[in-house]
Amino acid sequence: MSASTTNKKFIGPILAIGIVFGTAILALSVIVLIKVNSKVDGIIDNYVKPAINARASEQLSNSILSESTRIEDAMSHLNELQRIAKVSNGTRAINTSGFNATLDYITNYLTANTNFKITKTFFPVFSKDLARAPTLTSLISGNTTNHTYSSNMTIAEFYHVDYTASTNVTNLIQLTVIPNLGCSDDDWQKANPSPAGRVALVKRGDCTFIEKGILATKYKVAALLIYNDGTAADRRQPMYITLGPNNTIPALFLSFQLGQRLANASQNRRQRVSVRIDIKRRYEHPFPVGNICADTPSGDPTQTIVIGSHSDSVPAGPGINDNGNFIYLTNILHLSLSLLLSGSGSAANLAMAVALARLFRTSTYPKYKYRVRFCWWGAEEVGLLGSDHHVKQAKNTSIVGERLSDYLINLNYDMLGSPNYIFGIYDGSTSRNGTPSQAIPGSKKISSLFKDWFIQQNLPWDYTQFSGRSDYGPFLAEGIVAGGLFSGADDVKTVEQRDRYDHILGQGMGGIPGILEDPCYHKACDSVENINIFGYEKMVKAAAYGLEFLGRQDDLRTWLYPSNEIQYLSGRSQQQTAQKYNPINAHLKLSDV
Structure with a gap:
């Protein structure tokens, strides 16, 4: 040329x-x-x-x-x-x-x-497409709240996690707060009630999100909620994260405000905090x-x-x-x-x-x-x-x-x-x-x-x-x-x-x-x-x-x-x-x- x-x-x-x-x-x-x-x-x-x-x-x-x-x-x-x-x-x-x-x-x-x-x-690769917008409902002291999902993080209370699995139940499930930042076996073993079969709530920090997800899977949670830590202005909203293509558990990322509200409510042993999560992937099987x-x-x-x-x-x-x-x-x-x-x-x-x-x-x-x-x-x-x-x-x-x-x-x-x-x-x-x-x-x-x-x-x-x-x-x-x-x-x-x-x-x-x-x-x-x-x-x-x-x-x-x-x-x-x-x-x- x-x-x-x-x-x-x-x-x-x-x-x-x-x-x-x-x-x-x-x-x-x-x-x-x-x-x-x-x-x-x-x-x-x-x-x-x-x-x-x-x-x-x-x-x-x-x-x-x-x-x-x-x-x-x-x-x-x-x-x-x-x-x-x-x-x-x-x-x-x-x-x-x-x-x-x-x-x-x-x-x-x-x-x-x-x-x-x-x-x-x-x-094998799983499609990350969702069939519909996920929903999150909390029940605290008999009060039910439907939380806001949006791609506009300034108004969203939660957002989906990349490579989340679908939820297979529609009932309310008890929430358990993982002490510290959920980065060690000791943190998960100290959780009360036990995370097995429950929805685990863990704060952002110290270890990677994938590491938190691996531990959550190990302790057989029904779902994982990670929330922002609120340590800076840009760490208060929900954010887009991934748990990697090998993740097998349902997961959402919450704002600092919502996560802290759920964590504080769970500290009161006289009241039960439960959540209902609906996540549906478009395709359930890998290609x-x-x-x-x-x-x-x-x-x-x-x-x-x-x-x-x-x-x-x-x-x-x-x-x-x-x-x-x-x-x-x-x-x-x-x-x-x-x-x-x-x-x-x-x-x-x-x-x-x-x-x-x-x-x-x-x-x-x-x-x-x-x-x-x-x-x-x-x-x-x-x-x-x-x-x-x-x-x-x-x-x-x-x-x-x-x-x-x-x-x-x-x-x-x-x-x-x-x-x-x-x-x-x-x-x-x-x-x-x-x-x-x-x-x-x-x-x-x-x-x-x-x-x-x-x-x-x-x-x-x-x-x-x-x-x-x-x-x-x-x-x-x-x-x-x-x-x-x-x-x-x-x-x-x-x-x-x-x-x-x-x-x-x-x-x-x-x-x-x-x-x-x-x-x-x-x-x-x-x-x-x-x-x-x-x-x-x-x-x-x-x-x-x-x-x-x-x-x-x-x-x-x-x-x-x-x-x-x-x-x-x-x-x-x-x-x-x-x-x-x-x-x-x-x-x-x-x-x-």
């Missing part, structure tokens, strides 16, 4: 967006450009100093896999994903024909074009969701490089640039805003896998000493369930090549083709509190690895937050080095970014400041036409370079896990009380505690 054609593809949709904002934005942009122009050279200096040695420099300019991974192939896959969605009621979400057809397409294409070992595994992994036939299976992306979209669309982040029942309108950009990661993954298979079949391209495992995770949109399932299985197996200890690194490619793109690199130095120290040095190295490539290619770059909100999260949470690329979603492109990208790429190539990096993020316009082919191609090439660089290392394990740095970070982490983070909560932007 010529630069002119690429430029036209990018400018077309951007001009359409610019019309909405009018000439005022254009005028403002010109003024800002004049003001910052004198500072641009100084800004650029910070982005053009690669920290690479001679060998790495040679690899940067001679990446055969990068040259062999073709944007035409990735775009062909995106067009097929869009076609699948079109004939499947506009979606590739889990539990739809579109998702199943996506798995078939990936599997069939790999079978026809590689000699990789392909494995498709299935895991199967699939992961696909494809392994190179060569390479040490006890030293595996995992390359991941996800294969599902949200129910509302085809998911071409991004398959979207899952927003639950009360945000269905927002849910309808999601379509194709993480499909851009899946397509890139597929193109890269086939390119590597072709090279490995030649006599001139040496095979890597490490096995490479390409994976397409299912159910990312509902909480990273596919990757989380895979990691949990790896933790519990003793099969050589399938153990978590056999994994050296996970590289994740979600959104790579955003129209108002950035060349985003996950910044390993911004990993969440609670990230195992052993994963941090290598994750930082991966950040620098991609940065050096963009600099060598005379391309701009940006670090993006290493939040754990995509499928690398479950790996990172278990101490596996992770990294990847991200072209932008719902962050706003800044004037500084536009100027820097214009300076390096050429006038007009830096996008539009003041609007989202993907204006179609979670919207019906996220189709193939939403992909910026110029930016997408660079990101695909960078991803391929990263894999080849790692595959050519003499001792990748030592490179990724330097013992001195890990020991230093471990010593620091022992002095802190940071709690291990929950990647599913990170994905859904939920509080752990």
